Amino acid sequence: MSNYLILNSFIKGKVDTTLFTKHIDNDILIVQIYIDDIIFEFTNKMLCKDFESYIKKEFEISMIGELNYFLGLKIKQRGDEIFSNQAKYIRELIKKFGLENLKISKTTMATTIKLHKDEQGKNVNIKFYRCMIGSLLYLMASRPHVIFSVCRCAGFHSYL
Numbered sequence: 001m002s003n004y005l006i007l008n009s010f011i012k013g014k015v016d017t018t019l020f021t022k023h024i025d026n027d028i029l030i031v032q033i034y035i036d037d038i039i040f041e042f043t044n045k046m047l048c049k050d051f052e053s054y055i056k057k058e059f060e061i062s063m064i065g066e067l068n069y070f071l072g073l074k075i076k077q078r079g080d081e082i083f084s085n086q087a088k089y090i091r092e093l094i095k096k097f098g099l100e101n102l103k104i105s106k107t108t109m110a111t112t113i114k115l116h117k118d119e120q121g122k123n124v125n126i127k128f129y130r131c132m133i134g135s136l137l138y139l140m141a142s143r144p145h146v147i148f149s150v151c152r153c154a155g156f157h158s159y160l
Contacts, residue, residue, distance in 0.1 A: 001033055004058055022047075039067055072138070086139060093135050097128075109149035 005020045006012060010031065013019035020031040027044040029051055038061070042048045055061060067075045072089035075082065094100055136150040 001038070001059070005031060008054070086143070089139065093132075093139070096135075097132050109152065111148060115152060 002012065002017075002020075008022075010020040010022045010029075013021070018033045020033070022029045022031075024044075024047065027042070027047055029043075029047045030041045031051070032039045038055075040048065040051060042051070052063065066077060069075065069088075072086055072092075073084045074086070074088060075084050077083075133150065133154045136146065137154065140147050140150055
């Protein structure tokens with residue numbers, strides 16, 4: 001797919017190599033590939049129709065329609081605006097890590113709290129901890145207010 005897009009005048013992203021763009025006059029077509037999913041956005045409906053027709057000639061695809069969920073993000077499009085949130089992803093994390101009964105706080109971790117290793121504490125499952133931190137690192141993309149807390153906790157994985 002990548003080679004096909006490049007052969008058809010798409011430019012591959014330098015930072016995100018799964019992102020491709022094609023400029024035609026003042027319009028742009030953006031294509032994102034994730035494993036076997038393709039998401040594309042455009043500034044001109046004709047670009048969309050053209051892309052759909054020539055991609056169908058080369059590959060067996062099915063058009064699902066407007067994007068609603070992608071990689072844990074709920075996507076809502078209204079007019080010229082696109083909104084995303086990770087509420088479903090957060091609910092799944094809470095359940096996955098058994099945090100349903102924890103006390104909810106409206107504020108994030110105070111920056112003055114000193115974290116230290118509890119020498120008499122119970123051993124932590126390293127795989128479980130790293131999985132939790134990885135999930136929270138992904139969550140930071142849409143919730144920048146948790147960056148400090150997650151990064152502080154992520155720093156402790158080297159002690160495990």
